[in-house]
Amino acid sequence: MRNMADPPLQHDTDDTGVEPERESKPGMPRWVKVGIIALVVLVVLVVILTLTGVHDPQPGPGHGP
Amino acid sequence: VTMSPGLRKFALALHLTLSVGWIGAVAAYVALDVAAATSRDVQTLRTAYLGMDLISRSVIVPLALASLLTGLVMSLGTKWGLFRHYWVLISLVLTIIATVVLVVETRTISHFADIAADATTSGDDLRDLGGTLVHSVGGTVVLLVVLVLNMYKPQGMTRYGWRKQQKERRDQRLQRTALVQ
Numbered sequence: 021m022r023n024m025a026d027p028p029l030q031h032d033t034d035d036t037g038v039e040p041e042r043e044s045k046p047g048m049p050r051w052v053k054v055g056i057i058a059l060v061v062l063v064v065l066v067v068i069l070t071l072t073g074v075h076d077p078q079p080g081p082g083h084g085p
Numbered sequence: 086v087t088m089s090p091g092l093r094k095f096a097l098a099l100h101l102t103l104s105v106g107w108i109g110a111v112a113a114y115v116a117l118d119v120a121a122a123t124s125r126d127v128q129t130l131r132t133a134y135l136g137m138d139l140i141s142r143s144v145i146v147p148l149a150l151a152s153l154l155t156g157l158v159m160s161l162g163t164k165w166g167l168f169r170h171y172w173v174l175i176s177l178v179l180t181i182i183a184t185v186v187l188v189v190e191t192r193t194i195s196h197f198a199d200i201a202a203d204a205t206t207s208g209d210d211l212r213d214l215g216g217t218l219v220h221s222v223g224g225t226v227v228l229l230v231v232l233v234l235n236m237y238k239p240q241g242m243t244r245y246g247w248r249k250q251q252k253e254r255r256d257q258r259l260q261r262t263a264l265v266q
Contacts, residue, residue: 045244045247046241046242046243046244046247048171048241049171049239049240049241051239051241052171052175052241055175
């Protein structure tokens with residue numbers, strides 16, 4: 021179903037004889053939403069661990085002894 | 086741009102070889118990384134760090150770059166496209182992130198290898214170096230996620246892909262109408 025707020029489809033008003041598109045725009049799949057939530061939780065966890073000093077980032081070149 | 090069936094098969098075989106090779110090389114790297122993080126033996130530590138440096142620079146980085154390149158060719162040369170399907174888009178983003186982190190991490194690994202190669206470095210200094218286990222295990226997980234996405238190709242079209250599909254269908258209908266007339 022198209023939302024009222026959706027912009028009108030281009031050929032709603034044309035006279036080419038082409039059927040107006042009635043397929044709705046796809047939403048974001050559930051597996052993508054779950055993945056994004058899992059990623060955000062992971063990032064927050066890493067930030068918390070880093071801030072509390074549990075996870076120390078490895079010393080790189082220039083930071084070494 | 087659509088590849089011919091023969092060329093597509095060759096590109097797919099190449100892409101699979103490079104991608105699976107990348108995962109295999111990372112698995113070998115993780116084994117050395119675990120040794121570097123857990124061993125107390127100086128000889129083992131020196132060998133592990135030198136091996137990690139060699140594998141990352143000579144095998145993992147070239148495989149990662151080649152895999153990314155062949156992945157781009159595969160998506161642009163087939164009906165999947167690069168931004169049409171969520172699984173392709175997410176695979177691309179994850180592969181780019183993994184490659185960037187890998188390239189950055191290579192500097193740290195080389196730094197560790199330089200210290201390990203220095204005969205004057207004491208055993209305690211070597212044991213304090215630690216490893217890159219968080220990144221290597223994290224990288225392995227990311228690569229396995231990309232592998233699963235590529236195998237299962239979960240449904241889900243982006244808005245861009247949907248618009249392109251609608252346009253193609255419209256064009257096809259217009260062509261058919263023109264042919265009939």
